[in-house]
Amino acid sequence: MRLFDYPLSGNGYKVRLLLAHLAMPYEYVPVDILKGETRMPQFLEKNPNGRIPLLQLDDGTYLAESNAILYLLAQNTSYWPTTAVAQAQVLQWLFFEQYSHEPNIATARFWISIRKIETTPFNEELLRQKQSLGHAALRVMEDHLSRRRYFVDDSYSIADIALYAYTHLAGEGGFDLARYPAVREWLARVRGEPRHVTIDQWTVAVSAG
C-alpha cells in the first residue's frame, strides 16, 4: 500500500493513526499541498478531486476520502463494529466529522496556523462563522461524551480516530477546549490506546510495519 499525504494534514493523520494501530506497513509519499501539488496533472490522474490523503492499494486501485479509507482498513478489525446499526452509528459520526466539524475546525486551523490567509473583511467574517459552527460541533461532542467513554458502543472505533484528528489540534484553529472537559478526557483516552502515534510520528508508523 502507498499513502499519498501531506504530513500536517489531520485527514491524513487519521489514516496514519489507524495504520499504526494495525501495525500495517505502507509506503509514505509526501505531497505538498501548499505548493499546489494536489492540483497538478500527475496527481489529478490519481484523484480527480485533487485532495489528499489518497491510498493506493496493492492492485493499483486508488481510494480517496480519509473516512472511506478508514472504513476499508478497519474491516474485520476491532475498529469497526459488527452490527449494522453500530456500523451506521460510526458512519453517522464520520459524516458529522466531515460536514459539521472538519470544515470549521480544520479550516480555521489551516487558515490560522498553516497557510496564513490574507486578513480581509470577508475572510474575518467567514472565520467568525467557522468559530461559531466549530464550537457547536464541539458542544455536540461534549454532550455525547459526558455519558460515554467512546463514540459508539463504548468501544474505540474509527469514529474516535476520525474525530480525534482535528479535535486534538483545535487549539491551532483558535478553539479553547477548556470548556469541554469530557472531550479533553476522551482525547487522553484515545492517546492511551495501544500503538498510538502523534501527528508528527508518521515516520514511526512507517517503520512499525
Add this chain to the structure above:
Amino acid sequence: MRLFDYPLSGNGYKVRLLLAHLAMPYEYVPVDILKGETRMPQFLEKNPNGRIPLLQLDDGTYLAESNAILYLLAQNTSYWPTTAVAQAQVLQWLFFEQYSHEPNIATARFWISIRKIETTPFNEELLRQKQSLGHAALRVMEDHLSRRRYFVDDSYSIADIALYAYTHLAGEGGFDLARYPAVREWLARVRGEPRHVTIDQWTVAVSAG
C-alpha cells in the same frame, strides 16, 4: 420506522428515494426547518446536532446523517456492493457528496430558492465561492460518468442515490447542467430505475409500503 424530514430537503429525499426502491413502509413526520423546528428542545433530544433527516428505528434508536441512514437501509440489498473495496468506493462518493458537493450546490439552492437570504456583499461573495466549488464538483462527476453508467461497478447504488438528490436540483441553485452531458444522461438513467419517485412524491413512497 419513522422518518423526521423536511419535504423540500434533498438529504431527506435520498432516504425517501431508497425507501421507495425498497418498497419499505415508514411513518413520515414533517419538520419545518424554516420555522426553526430542528433547533427546538423536543427535536434536539432526538438529534443533538439539530438536523433532518432523522430515522427512528423500530426499537426507538435514532440515526442521523442522510448517508449513514442510506448505509443502514441498503444493507443486504443491491444498492450496497458486496466487496469491501467497492463498498469503500461507494463511501468515497458519499463523503465527496457531503464535503465537495452538498455544501456548495445544496446550500446555493437553499439560499436562492428556499430561504431567500439577504443580499449582502459577504453573502454574494460566499455564493460566488459556492458556485465555483459546485462547478468543480460537477466537473469531477462529469469526468467520472463519461466512462461509466453508474458511480461504482456500473451498478446503481446509494452513491448514485446520494448524488442524484442535489444534482437534479442544481438548477435551483443557479447551476446550468448544459455543459455536463454525461451527468444529464446519468440523471435520466437514475430516473428510469424501478420504483423511482420524485422529490414531491414522498406521500406515494409512504403509501407504497
